Amino acid sequence: MRNREVHLVRRPVGTPVPDDVDVVTCDLVLGADQLLVRNTAMSVEPYMRGRMSEAASYVEPYALGEAMTGHATGVVERSDDPAVPVGSVVVHQQGWREYAALAPQDLEVVDVEGLKATDHLGALGQTGFTAWVGLHAIAGLRDGETVFVSSAAGGVGAIAGQLAKARGCTTIGSCGSQDKAKRVVADFGFDTAFDYHDGSVRDLLAGALAEVDRPGLDVYFDNVGAEHLEAAIRAMRDNGRIALCGAIAVYNATEPVPGPRNLLLMIWRRLRMEGFIVGDHDGRRQEFLDEMTGLVRSGAVVSPETYVGHGIDEAFSGFLTLLDGRAVTGKALVSLED
Ligand SMILES: NC(=O)c1ccc[n+]([C@@H]2O[C@H](COP(=O)([O-])OP(=O)(O)OC[C@H]3O[C@@H](n4cnc5c(N)ncnc54)[C@H](OP(=O)(O)O)[C@@H]3O)[C@@H](O)[C@H]2O)c1
Incomplete structure (x- = not known):
């Protein structure tokens, strides 16, 4: 059968552009043990920018001239496996294409x-799990602490804020517009939020702490890096913890970006800063799902999403919309339904 998929055809320099990819029509042949899945939605995520580069990182670069990969939802259309009957709703890693041929062990019903x-x-996916791992496994969040989350209107950030709130924490968010700041408070329950364009992050964070009447941060959940990280280090209390999740402010940089200039405070205040990769924590995934499924079903945690494209032809422009960020709140998705 015919399939349409998005191939990386050259490595972006700086901000990616539409000519970096091609939408290719090709034949899809099912292997003996494979099921046919019609993809219904795919995730676009900042880490994919890293995979478009050749530079070594924690995950293999995308190959040129081949379909990219990423998380997707789909419906099984052909299957001989009684454990995964036709009609099953599944999640897998073969996004960036309309149909996927998958072995049963490569998908999850x-x-x-x-x-x-x-x-x-x-x-309930990698996005929520990332928030949960960062707060619990890395930052060791305790009830009632003061938590700062950057990119608080983003996929991971919106969940991190809600999880911290569920633990009775005071939550401060930063994001890229006043509208997003309002949503972060109204929809995701943050105590306060600021638009980082409104001044220096250092001053805005100090103002937010004064507003919520807290002496400093116990936990910083970093999705952004750069100026945000330096400002957060300055605002940490003794024994504070920083979970380094992402650094979107530097993903498109073409030159190395200087690190925080105030690392001496890490010593004086006995701070701990730890980077993490969510995939290293798969052993705790069931624990996460047991806790999170109830929270989402009951509405205690909302799973915000923005559709940034419809159809495979809009998948890459959707990715560019995500990187730009202004039009996206919560998880950025491309619909692949008819
Ligand atoms: N460590 C791991 O295992 C792991 C796993 C998943 C994700 N991550 C990382 O976690 C972070 C969050 O992931 P996500 O999928 O939820 O993405 P996300 O936060 O939704 O990323 C998109 C948002 O980033 C913000 N942004 C873009 N450029 C920015 C800049 N220069 N400064 C500040 N904010 C900027 C934009 O929002 P505004 O309008 O607010 O600027 C945009 O909507 C990302 O850095 C990602 O790479 C790490």
């Missing part, structure tokens, strides 16, 4: 009772 399939890409 997901529960959609009282849930959207795309919740398994958002709050």
